[in-house]
Amino acid sequence: MYFRGYSILNILGHSSVRFIIVGAIATMTHAVMAMILLSFDRDLSVLKVNTAAFLIAVLVSYAGHALYTFKMSGSLYKYILTSIICLFINNTVAFVFDHIAKSKPVAIAVGMLVAPIVGYAISRKWVFSDRQNTKS
Structure with a gap:
């Protein structure tokens, strides 16, 4: 298909x-x-x-x-740190948009859209990078 x-x-x-x-x-x-x-x-x-x-x-x-x-395996510690950063970003964006849009559902939705984009970028470049998984 x-x-x-x-x-x-x-x-x-x-x-x-x-x-x-x-x-x-x-x-x-x-x-x-x-x-x-x-x-x-x-x-x-x-x-x-x-x-x-x-x-x-x-x-x-x-x-x-x-x-x-x-x-590929990545660093669990880096992943947990990335997840905490994403949770912080999600909550921060939601907090800001709650004050701008005055709508909790909209604020939460925007936070849920922004945080995964950041999480993907960090995970791909840092947590699960090819550099850290190559054997010397």
Whole structure:
């Protein structure tokens, strides 16, 4: 099957598309884990639930990117740092756009669009770079 002259398999084979697929799976993992944690104890703080679910999603995301997106091992420490940076960017953009647009859904959506672009660039150039994976 082709789309504008490109094979669907070629499109799905591009690392940016694979990054989106893995990111969607990690996002679903985050949401499901948060719901599971809340089902055990509705009185848990949002911060605790969100942080625990985020950490689980980061591990799922790292494994997916190492095995599927970039097909090479990367530094888990660098990936966690990248994830924290992306979380900070996401929250900062959402905070700013909440004050500009006065719409929380719009603010969150913009943050969710900006942070993954930064995350992809950092992951590709730093976390999963060919330089760090070459054997001397």
